[in-house]
Amino acid sequence: MALVTPDSGAPRIFASPLARRLAKEAGLDIAGLQGSGPHGRIIERDVKDAIAGGGARKAPSTTPAAPLAAPPSAGTTRKFYEIDSYEEIPHDSMRKAIARRLTESIQTVPHFYLEVDCEIDALLRLREEFNAAAPKGADGAPEWKTSINDYVIKALALALQRLPEANVTFTPDSMLEHKASDIGVAVAIPGGLITPIVRNAQAKTVREISEEVNELAARARDRKLKPHEYEGGVSAVSNLGMYGIRNFSAVINPPQSTILAVGKGEQRMVVRDGAAAVANIMSVTLSCDHRAIDGALGAELLAEFKRLIEHPMALFA
Numbered sequence: 590m591a592l593v594t595p596d597s598g599a600p601r602i603f604a605s606p607l608a609r610r611l612a613k614e615a616g617l618d619i620a621g622l623q624g625s626g627p628h629g630r631i632i633e634r635d636v637k638d639a640i641a642g643g644g645a646r647k648a649p650s651t652t653p654a655a656p657l658a659a660p661p662s663a664g665t666t667r668k669f670y671e672i673d674s675y676e677e678i679p680h681d682s683m684r685k686a687i688a689r690r691l692t693e694s695i696q697t698v699p700h701f702y703l704e705v706d707c708e709i710d711a712l713l714r715l716r717e718e719f720n721a722a723a724p725k726g727a728d729g730a731p732e733w734k735t736s737i738n739d740y741v742i743k744a745l746a747l748a749l750q751r752l753p754e755a756n757v758t759f760t761p762d763s764m765l766e767h768k769a770s771d772i773g774v775a776v777a778i779p780g781g782l783i784t785p786i787v788r789n790a791q792a793k794t795v796r797e798i799s800e801e802v803n804e805l806a807a808r809a810r811d812r813k814l815k816p817h818e819y820e821g822g823v824s825a826v827s828n829l830g831m832y833g834i835r836n837f838s839a840v841i842n843p844p845q846s847t848i849l850a851v852g853k854g855e856q857r858m859v860v861r862d863g864a865a866a867v868a869n870i871m872s873v874t875l876s877c878d879h880r881a882i883d884g885a886l887g888a889e890l891l892a893e894f895k896r897l898i899e900h901p902m903a904l905f906a
Contacts, residue, residue: 604631611636614689641665683781691840699879702838703891709854709871712740712901719795737854737871738774738828739799743904744897745824745849746770746790748890755890756823758844759881773825773842774802776809783809784842786822795904826851836872846881847890850874871898 604612604619608631612619615636622639624631641662680688716735723731749756749770758765770791773784785805787798808814823846827839830853839850854871873894877887897903 602631603629605633607633608636611640615640637662681780683783687781690842694840694843698841698843700838700841701877701879701884701887702874703877703884703887704836704872704874705891705895706857707871707873707895707898708859708868709737709898710869712737712898713854713869715901716740733796733799735795735799737830738826738851739795739802740898740901740904741828741849741851741873742772742774742787742790742798742802742826743793743795744894744901745826746772746787747897747904748893749824750791751893752886752890755847755882755886757846757881758823759846759878764881767823770824771822773819773822773845773848774805775825775827775839776806778810778812783814783819784822784825785809785814785819824848830854830871836874838874839876841876841878846878847887848876849894850876 602619603624604622605626609619611633612622617636617639619631619636622631622635623629625635626632640659641664716737720731720734723733726732747770753766756767756770758767769789771786771788772790773786775782775784785802785808787793787801787805790798793801805814805818809819821844822842825839825842825845825848827848828851829837830851832853834852835855836852837850839848841848850873852872852874854869856867857870859866859868859870873891875887875891875894877884882890
């Protein structure tokens, strides 16, 4: 419902704050909606119906964008299934936030993907020796136990330091080249996923990274992280190797410019000096924001990561 106010002559829109926010996020001109609330007030349902049906005008934009198809409404989706064939579980705020942010990422960030295989025999030996050297505490448990993921985080942070033009964040008017390599670590928690940030990962030891990741992950599962502990960052690591996944492509979490998807390490046949041999291989896939990182730069970053992982003593230099 729109009225003209005597002092300004501009139309006044009667709408709930939630309806305004949803319309803004969806890029809808709220003045084009018909309200169904009291006295014609525009409410949440009106905006959602407009999004589902494409019945509202887009708000003016300074940059033209290709029209995006509206997702099917809940009612449309339910029609495919018998009423008693499913249990409906409402989305909590975390699932809604994940769906919104990743949809925005795919729609607004031009992704491209680079994949490489890394030989990790040397890394496995070094990790085994490093963990074996851990002294026992009063309870008999070792004081530290590093994971392959800890070395991956360290290697990615160092690779970004050695290629500072990739240690960046894109903005519409400039590139932010960061001094530190703050690396997010994807952590699965009940009902969703969160990515706490290891700050200054390039300056921390593998043991420090391991302890920090364990502490952040524990608090993430208890939903006790503070916003500054999971917002920002320049890149991230998502590891599904423990689930037997060989390779996959991850979605970038803005404002980060890259994310490294890590698969499982496994024995594979390789050729060395013309002869067949067996090596432990780990496949990784780097997702890049093409606005910030071009193909050649992304390839250089991945090559530097591979070099560090295959020569892991460099991680302790």
